[in-house]
Amino acid sequence: MTQTIGYGVLYYAFSVFLAPMQRDLVGSGTQVAAAFTLAVLISALCAPLVGRLVDARGGRGLMATGSALGTLAVLAWSRADSLPQLYAVFVVVGIASAMVLYEPAFAVIVSWFDGTSRANALLALTIVAGFASSIFLPLTGLLVESYGWRHALVVLALVYGLSAIPLHAFVLRHRPHPPVKAAALSRERTTIVRAAVRARPFWLLVIAFTAHSGAVATIAILLITYLVHLDHSPIFAAGVAGLLGVLSVTGRLVTTGLQRRLPAAIVAAVIFTLQAIGALLLPLVGDSVPGAIGCVLLFGLGFGIDAITQPYLLTVRYGTIAYASLAGRIAFFSITARATAPLSAVALTQLIGYGSVMTTVASACLAAALALTAYHRLPLSQVPT
Known part of the structure; x- marks a missing residue:
């Protein structure tokens, strides 16, 4: 659930907002699209550190914090009035994405399941989350058409925050292991x-x-x-x-x-x-x-x-x-x-x-x-x- 909604809101929805943002922020398509590229690059830079933190402390705290950060970033995105503000927001989107999307989710699954169960869990996750674009591209388009791009972002932020934050904070847990000194x-x-x-x-x-x-x-x-x-x-x-x-x-x-x-x-x-x-x-x-x-x-x-x-x-x-x-x-x-x-x-x-x-x-x-x-x-x- 969190990967499907996370990819839908933090990744795929951007393409729907490209045209209205270009008009309202007075920037070219390339200038606006550069914000998304910036977020992906920031996510890449954060990936090694996120990996070390997941290995050391598990996914619960990191992914719950990342979900909250992502929710706040999408809300801030809805208030962006200039290209510099948009770029600043997408730095935060990139950090949040590194904390909540596939890489930490895979690590949680790998730490919990063994053998065939692990393969099945990874397959289930990627198949379901693979429908993120099919769900959120038309949904985002409908929201933009009905409420405008800024209000659409507020709705998406609430959808993501109300689902991902509690699921990551209260459902994720460490797999029971024999006691080992940290x-x-x-x-x-x-x-x-x-x-x-x-x-x-x-x-x-x-x-x-x-x-x-x-x-x-x-x-x-x-x-x-x-x-x-x-x-x-x-x-x-x-x-x-x-x-x-x-x-x-x-x-x-x-x-x-x-x-x-x-x-x-x-x-x-x-x-x-x-x-x-x-x-x-x-x-x-x-x-x-x-x-x-x-x-x-x-x-x-x-x-x-x-x-x-x-x-x-x-x-x-x-x-x-x-x-x-x-x-x-x-x-x-x-x-x-x-x-x-x-x-x-x-x-x-x-x-x-x-x-x-x-x-x-x-x-x-x-x-x-x-x-x-x-x-x-x-x-x-x-x-x-």
Whole structure:
């Protein structure tokens, strides 16, 4: 519930407010959109620290505080009268997002569940939260049309605050563990993190999930405009792009099922390779309706599978003691790529064209696949679980 509403309010709703904010704040689309990019970058910067705090203290206090901070930030957003005020608000939105969205939520699940139960819990979370855009984009549009963008933000802030704050504060709790001295646990965690960041496997994961995040973010931003560029109608382009959300659910179900029978890294590497094929074929066959649909189907299968695969790979190799600390370090790189890759891609399309950008996307997916293949070949180290 909190992830679905959190992503709907703190992430997806922004696109609905872009046009009315541009009009009222007297700024260009790029200037207003820069606030969202700023929030994502701030979230990336905060991710390592948030990971350490979740490992040390659990998710309850951090996520409850982040929910309150996010609620206040959205309320302040509704009162922003200038671009500097908007940017200041979105610094806070970025901090709150790092405290309440997927990374800390995954850490809570990883610390509570074991084995198959953990995989099922992660799958349930990502599938349900995957509908955040489907719910909150039309809901936000209706609120803006009925009450204006400022009052719509007040309503969304109340919806988020009244749900997320009490759920995080009163429902989240630590999993019962045998008593362990905090100092000993902290030393053990520090040892695991230091050993991990000095070794090759961790950096192969960083390469894989950073490259893949950049590729997925680029396609998410450029797909509709590229299909229109290929002479498809805007309605068709939007409809085909809408398949990505449905396919992300399909990809997660398939990935979770295959991971129980095959190596998780290889499963993800194969799917990333299919995405690369889809990106490479799009400039060649995307001008036809079957070609465009086929390429989107291939690429869409990989949407969101990093959310399933990364926790699995980290816990198998490093255990759960330092999961959030390690995941936070990976998130710093992958979230930064997610924020900067689309802007770079838009600029590159003006210099080298859509076809070359699709080749770059395919190269990133292949790099991710190769990194996971290399990761799979490395022996597992013995670490506490």
